[in-house]
Amino acid sequence: MAHDALGPGAGAEMQCRSHPRGWEMSLRLRVRFSKVGKIRFIGHRDVARVTERAVRKVGLPVAYSQGFSPRMKLSFGLALPTGYESDAEFVELPLVADAVRDPSAAEPGARHAAGPVIAGRSGDHAPCEHGPPSAAPSYCTVAEALSEALPMGMDVSAVTLVDGRGPSLQAAVHSCGWEFDIVGLDATAAAKAVADFLAAGTVVTERVHKGETVSSDIRPSVEVLQVVGCSDRGAVLSAELSATPRVVRPSELVPALAPALEMGIARRTHQWTSGAAGRAEPAVPAVCAQRHKEPISG
Amino acid sequence: MTTLWPRLEPLLPRVSKPARYIGCEDGMQRPTVGPHLTSWLLAYPDTYEIGLPNQGLQILYELLNERPDASAERTYAPWIDLEAEMRAAGLPLFSVDTHRAADEFDIIAFNLSAELVYTNVLNCIDLAGLEVRSAQRSDADPLIGAGGHCAYNPEPLADFVDFFVVGDGEEVVSEITEAVGAWKRTGKRPGTRATILRDLAGIEGVYVPAMYDVAYDGPAVAAVTPKYPDVPAQVAKRTVADLAEWPYPRRQLVPVTEVVHDRLSVEVFRGCTRGCRFCQAGMITRPVRERPAAQVREMVTAGLERSGYDEVSLMSLSTADYSGIAELVRDTVTGGNITAGEAGGTSDTAGGAGASNTNGADANRISVSLPSMRVDAFTVDVAAQVSRARRTGLTFAPEAGSWRLRQIINKLITEEDLYGAVRSAYSQGWHRMKLYFLTGLPSEMDPDTEAIAHLADACTRIGQEYTKRASVTVSLGGFVPKPHTPFQWFGQNPPEELARKVRLVRSALGRNRRVQLKWHDPAASTAEGIVSRGDRRVGAVIEYVWRKGGTFQEWSERFDLGLWEEAMAACGLSLDWYVYRHRGPHEVLPWDHIGAGLHRDFLWHDWQDALAGHGLPDCRWTPCYDCGACTEYGIEHMVASPVAPNGGSQGTGQDLATGHMVPVELRPRQLAGAGAPSGNGA
Ligand code: SF4
Numbered sequence: 001m002a003h004d005a006l007g008p009g010a011g012a013e014m015q016c017r018s019h020p021r022g023w024e025m026s027l028r029l030r031v032r033f034s035k036v037g038k039i040r041f042i043g044h045r046d047v048a049r050v051t052e053r054a055v056r057k058v059g060l061p062v063a064y065s066q067g068f069s070p071r072m073k074l075s076f077g078l079a080l081p082t083g084y085e086s087d088a089e090f091v092e093l094p095l096v097a098d099a100v101r102d103p104s105a106a107e108p109g110a111r112h113a114a115g116p117v118i119a120g121r122s123g124d125h126a127p128c129e130h131g132p133p134s135a136a137p138s139y140c141t142v143a144e145a146l147s148e149a150l151p152m153g154m155d156v157s158a159v160t161l162v163d164g165r166g167p168s169l170q171a172a173v174h175s176c177g178w179e180f181d182i183v184g185l186d187a188t189a190a191a192k193a194v195a196d197f198l199a200a201g202t203v204v205t206e207r208v209h210k211g212e213t214v215s216s217d218i219r220p221s222v223e224v225l226q227v228v229g230c231s232d233r234g235a236v237l238s239a240e241l242s243a244t245p246r247v248v249r250p251s252e253l254v255p256a257l258a259p260a261l262e263m264g265i266a267r268r269t270h271q272w273t274s275g276a277a278g279r280a281e282p283a284v285p286a287v288c289a290q291r292h293k294e295p296i297s298g
Numbered sequence: 299m300t301t302l303w304p305r306l307e308p309l310l311p312r313v314s315k316p317a318r319y320i321g322c323e324d325g326m327q328r329p330t331v332g333p334h335l336t337s338w339l340l341a342y343p344d345t346y347e348i349g350l351p352n353q354g355l356q357i358l359y360e361l362l363n364e365r366p367d368a369s370a371e372r373t374y375a376p377w378i379d380l381e382a383e384m385r386a387a388g389l390p391l392f393s394v395d396t397h398r399a400a401d402e403f404d405i406i407a408f409n410l411s412a413e414l415v416y417t418n419v420l421n422c423i424d425l426a427g428l429e430v431r432s433a434q435r436s437d438a439d440p441l442i443g444a445g446g447h448c449a450y451n452p453e454p455l456a457d458f459v460d461f462f463v464v465g466d467g468e469e470v471v472s473e474i475t476e477a478v479g480a481w482k483r484t485g486k487r488p489g490t491r492a493t494i495l496r497d498l499a500g501i502e503g504v505y506v507p508a509m510y511d512v513a514y515d516g517p518a519v520a521a522v523t524p525k526y527p528d529v530p531a532q533v534a535k536r537t538v539a540d541l542a543e544w545p546y547p548r549r550q551l552v553p554v555t556e557v558v559h560d561r562l563s564v565e566v567f568r569g570c571t572r573g574c575r576f577c578q579a580g581m582i583t584r585p586v587r588e589r590p591a592a593q594v595r596e597m598v599t600a601g602l603e604r605s606g607y608d609e610v611s612l613m614s615l616s617t618a619d620y621s622g623i624a625e626l627v628r629d630t631v632t633g634g635n636i637t638a639g640e641a642g643g644t645s646d647t648a649g650g651a652g653a654s655n656t657n658g659a660d661a662n663r664i665s666v667s668l669p670s671m672r673v674d675a676f677t678v679d680v681a682a683q684v685s686r687a688r689r690t691g692l693t694f695a696p697e698a699g700s701w702r703l704r705q706i707i708n709k710l711i712t713e714e715d716l717y718g719a720v721r722s723a724y725s726q727g728w729h730r731m732k733l734y735f736l737t738g739l740p741s742e743m744d745p746d747t748e749a750i751a752h753l754a755d756a757c758t759r760i761g762q763e764y765t766k767r768a769s770v771t772v773s774l775g776g777f778v779p780k781p782h783t784p785f786q787w788f789g790q791n792p793p794e795e796l797a798r799k800v801r802l803v804r805s806a807l808g809r810n811r812r813v814q815l816k817w818h819d820p821a822a823s824t825a826e827g828i829v830s831r832g833d834r835r836v837g838a839v840i841e842y843v844w845r846k847g848g849t850f851q852e853w854s855e856r857f858d859l860g861l862w863e864e865a866m867a868a869c870g871l872s873l874d875w876y877v878y879r880h881r882g883p884h885e886v887l888p889w890d891h892i893g894a895g896l897h898r899d900f901l902w903h904d905w906q907d908a909l910a911g912h913g914l915p916d917c918r919w920t921p922c923y924d925c926g927a928c929t930e931y932g933i934e935h936m937v938a939s940p941v942a943p944n945g946g947s948q949g950t951g952q953d954l955a956t957g958h959m960v961p962v963e964l965r966p967r968q969l970a971g972a973g974a975p976s977g978n979g980a
Pocket of ligand 1: 571584585917918922923924926927929
């Protein structure tokens with residue numbers, strides 16, 4: 001059951017189960033989380049701080065850096081601009097060596113039968129599991145425990161175990177999926193703007209980079225762009241924008257699509273990496289990972 | 299109740315640090331509103347990152363929300379960029395908890411921690427959509443309250459604030475809640491605002507300026523007299539006798555963005571009787587009331603577990619003076635181990651030393667910070683332990699350069715104490731440290747000032763024995779005399795004189811490149827001086843500065859002395875009268891009708907003793923000299939140990955030379971992987 005939730009990292013789990021000694025290898029927990037509502041206004045460093053505190057609250061056995069001033073070794077995916085929402089943020093937590101117990105050693109309860117067990121402050125956790133959310137007051141999965149420990153609006157939708165020796169998430173992501181709305185743009189105008197945009201060979205826009213205005217052609221970075229609906233602010237667009245050689249943000253498209261208008265809210269929906277079978281996400285939300293807390297944003 | 303969030307949200311992408319305005323802290327409450335609830339908006343008149351950690355505000359926030367008849371939310375001064383957006387959009391001041399408009403609350407209560415925030419108080423009242431002057435507000439408007447250390451001289455804000463709370467707030471907020479609740483239930487009918495104000499004036503520790511007439515004799519205050527017989531002639535401060543009854547905050551707010559003190563804070567005692575004569579906090583918070591060690595341990599354990607913090611600060615005015623500080627720190631550190639260990643829960647920590655932890659290393663990373671460490675407490679041992687914590691800065695505060703002057707201010711730290719502390723720090727791997735001094739102290743002469751440079755120089759020479767990179771930052775603050783201290787009669791140095799003293803230190807330092815000199819803007823000290831010991835007439839000056847856009851005067855990039863001088867001139871007030879002159883023994887001081895518990899006689903005699911160079915012992919460990927703080931209130935020190943932890947009580951003839959042997963021990967932070975097999979297996 002659990003392996004359905006494990007996405008591309010599932011191999012690590014399988015490998016380790018067949019080679020128990022493999023548990024001593026360096027493993028990471030890869031966590032997918034959201035950032036929606038009021039919490040979208042905290043910065044990237046703030047996200048790191050609240051994540052560190054959440055990991056300590058749950059008591060997850062994460063590894064620390066060596067040295068004079070040991071720090072928790074968290075590594076995040078691509079930074080999300082302050083003010084943007086996201087359904088697809090990722091953080092990897094390197095685990096200490098004996099953190100993951102061989103599932104055969106776990107108690108024979110149904111909850112833990114299908115996956116490795118991770119020791120936490122409030123007891124043992126499975127990385128993630130399927131089925132309806134547990135009604136039990138204690139949090140049976142890392143995902144639930146972390147969601148509870150994180151601020152409102154940041155909820156964990158998937159947790160997988162991955163081999164700690166893989167490339168960093170930041171380097172692996174080649175493009176991001178986005179949804180954003182443009183305030184005051186109606187659907188018809190949006191459709192025409194998108195068609196014009198896609199038909200153009202080059203689209204040069206300006207942005208401020210390190211205090212200087214830089215212009216560049218963003219057309220090659222736009223892999224997908226379409227109108228997908230309407231919010232109470234205006235037309236909602238969906239886009240896939242490349243992350244290399246630099247990350248293009250949805251806000252950079254708005255001057256080209258609707259020069260006089262402002263972007264409403266942008267939400268990252270995906271971070272794509274290349275997998276063995278085409279593009280893939282670092283971790284895919286499990287069915288059970290409904291938000292148990294509603295964002296407070298209207 | 300209506301939330302302003304939908305109107306605020308579109309403004310936030312345009313401003314700096316939008317996370318200041320979203321709330322969302324762990325521990326945030328989402329109180330309901332209703333006619334049966336007295337609603338408080340607790341306001342800190344500076345930015346969120348400065349105001350959020352304020353413990354006083356957090357304590358009241360919890361206490362009020364625990365009451366069935368009250369609710370409390372918080373607000374902070376919006377930075378100028380958001381203020382401009384709010385004014386353009388017609389958006390009023392809001393709470394960060396539910397984003398409700400400030401004028402929907404029954405009470406807006408300001409925390410006054412510094413004088414230069416007063417223009418922000420006016421700005422917040424104005425942003426709430428209210429008249430800034432109390433007399434012009436109408437019956438149904440929120441009552442404006444204020445408390446905190448600056449409320450001990452409430453007069454400069456007397457025209458703007460309806461009521462002040464003097465002293466500890468824990469108990470008095472209940473009485474205020476009940477009085478205002480009763481008034482609210484009658485519908486706040488027209489003409490009844492004066493009635494509720496009079497009711498409030500009857501509560502012990504509450505000062506209602508509108509209930510008093512101030513008479514002047516030329517530039518002097520002749521008298522402050524109550525208007526009605528039931529209004530007290532002197533408002534006595536409130537003092538919580540036993541801190542053990544108030545284990546707050548229980549759920550310290552954990553912010554989602556960076557703030558100035560981002561760690562767990564546990565108050566270990568309140569009050570200080572060291573008797574430093576420049577220190578208002580030490581004078582007005584007497585006597586010393588220690589929190590029982592068991593309760594401190596419990597608050598630390600529960601707080602760390604709940605918050606996810608890995609650092610705790612044991613707060614007080616002088617933490618090394620806490621009875622049994624060594625045991626407390628040891629238990630704090632070991633307590634962190636047990637809490638996060640597989641035992642879980644909150645088991646007693648006494649046996650926890652050395653407990654190994656199957657969870658890996660995270661649980662060993664609790665660091666303890668002891669603010670306000672006296673140099674006589676900073677030993678090699680302490681330095682060795684603290685150096686393992688993630689602690690970047692190290693500050694010592696000898697306050698004055700010469701022993702002569704330190705006797706006058708009653709900060710009895712010997713040069714050997716300082717050098718011992720500095721040596722401890724360098725020997726444990728520090729390369730730089732900060733030394734804090736005041737200039738412009740009573741009787742200060744040029745050799746005293748120059749002695750600052752000599753101390754700094756000697757410190758760098760000690761440092762060079764350990765590292766080539768040794769350096770010292772000398773930080774000079776201009777002394778601003780404060781009400782209710784022995785120095786309240788002293789004429790403050792003008793900015794030119796403070797600036798000259800800075801130059802004096804600089805030239806005495808010569809070409810010593812190892813000493814970096816920093817100083818507080820002498821002009822800001824002048825503005826602080828106007829407000830610190832000002833009377834009711836200074837209110838017009840504050841209003842003038844505010845109307846000219848002078849908000850955030852605590853921020854050097856926003857501060858403008860020219861504006862204050864212009865305001866003083868426009869109001870016909872003299873800087874010399876308010877700030878620079880020495881005051882006489884018989885003069886009515888503008889805060890004489892506020893009782894801090896200290897006999898005026900005691901303060902005057904201590905002022906005379908100071909000038910004569912006599913020290914004063916610490917009454918925790920020597921006989922009471924009846925300053926008034928206990929004797930007037932029928933309370934006592936609550937101190938667990940009859941012996942001074944530093945082995946010496948200042949001025950008592952006890953051996954100060956050995957006074958630095960403080961038995962403080964901190965447990966080393968274990969390095970990554972300790973307690974568990976090494977991270978990469980083998
Ligand atoms: S009344 Fe006596 S014991 Fe109390 S603070 Fe004053 S001097 Fe100390």
